[in-house]
Amino acid sequence: MKTGIDIVKISRIKDILDKNRNSFYRKIFTENEVRYIENKKGNSLTVAGLFACKEAVSKLLGTGIGTIGWKDIEILHTSKDKPYISLNQKLYSQLSLLNINSIEVSISHEDDYAIALSIGYMDEKKYQVLDEIKEILPKREKESHKGSYGRVGIIAGSKGMTGAAYLSSTAAIRSGSGLVYSIVPYEIADLMAIKLTEVIVKSYKDNDECLELLNGLDGLALGPGLGLDEDRKDLVRRILGKYDGPIVLDADGINAIDDYRILSNRNAPTVITPHPGELARLLNKSIEEIQEDRIYYSKYASDKYNVITVLKGYGTLVAYGDLIYKNHTGNPGMASAGSGDVLTGMIISFICQGIDPFRACKLATYCHGLAGDMAKDKKGEYGLIARDILENIPKAIKLIE
Helix, strand or coil: CEEEEEEEEHHHHHHHHHHHHHHHHHCCCCHHHHHHHHHHCCCCHHHHHHHHHHHHHHHHHHCCCCCCHHHHHHEEECCCCCCCECHHHHHHHHHHHHCCCCEEEEEECCEEEEEEEEEEEECCCCCCCCHHCCCCCCCCCCCCCCCCEEEEECCCCCCCCCCHHHHHHHHHHHHCCCEEEEEEEEEHHHHHHHHHHEEEEECCCHHHHHHHHCCCEEEECCCCCCCCCCCHHHHHHHHHHHHHCCECCHHHHHHCCCCCHHHHHCCCCCEECCHHHHHHHHHHHCCCHHHHHHHHHHHHHHHCCCEEEEEEECCCCEECCCEEEEECCCCCHCCCCHHHHHHHHHHHHHHHHHCCCCHHHHHHHHHHHHHHHHHHHHCCCCCHHHHHHHHHHHHHHHHHC
16 A cells, blocks of 8 residues: 655644635635535634645655646545545546555644545555546436336347347346347347347348337447448438437448438437547548547547547547547457447447436446456456456446446
8 A cells, every 4th residue: 555644733724714715725625625614614623634635645646736736636524524535537547557446534633733644555456436437327216117227229230240239239238228129130130039138139121120120219229240231331321310319320330321411410319439440431531640639530520420429449538519538447458359349238228228428428438448457357458358348347337336
């Protein structure tokens, strides 16, 4: 473990408060911390304790106050008044660099001094979860049923590509959806019925029949392993033009589009999940250009086509309008066939459970990477496969919950 300690003379803090309380508050404390101080009647002992605690955490990190600012270190309190650190993205990233998995803090007072101690634990079996991720996952009601958590359609798979349909469908139900329908060509329906137990398999012989199967669904994932013949391209165009629910477009679903204006014309939420090569094709750029400025091109695609862009790869990005999220979970072992299909199923599952689409994409990318990290800790990076990620989705969600 690592430690940081600080001691502050209370009279020094009292002098500062007497001279310029408001500006001191604005510089040092978050809104939550100011409310806590005010509930304590602005007591200088309380202020000195919080001040010392922030200094102690900065010493634990080895940065001092600078790289990590005063307000990046937010100290909240439990109902029993025990202090704890509220994690934000900046602090989380710094902790990750130091391999610190959790922080405990303690504040004490003597007549003249406030003393704070911070301890950072480096247990590899523990994982930090960002507060901004925790708040996305909704609590489940005791009185609920399978229909309460979304009816998901997964239009995927073709001869030789049944794995993509299996992975995305299983990921959706592993992520909490109550009903998942794997909608596949009739040629592979019997095989999918054998591979899938909890997922309902629906088959179609032509595109008209496929469209009829979409009634009553809360959302669709479209594309994994679908194929790129003219019939499949026509199916993708027709679904994008007629289906009025949210769609997550992945893999062949993205590549099947010839005129991307069809995305802009949709009224319902659309998520695209390209890897850099697919986004390069979408924007008529080189892969090198995309990789040199991933944030810019993610936002550009989002603005141009009115979609949420999930640009996969190291530091997966989620972009929509002015909103941008960079994911920090995951590892190189996840760069294997089927990993993206799992992510697609997770995204549409969270959307169909009623989570705002942008926030659902944040939660899914974070949870996907966390499941991959859990798999890596057990099996290493070289032998990690997509099914290992699948197996760890419930554990990752449990940790977030």
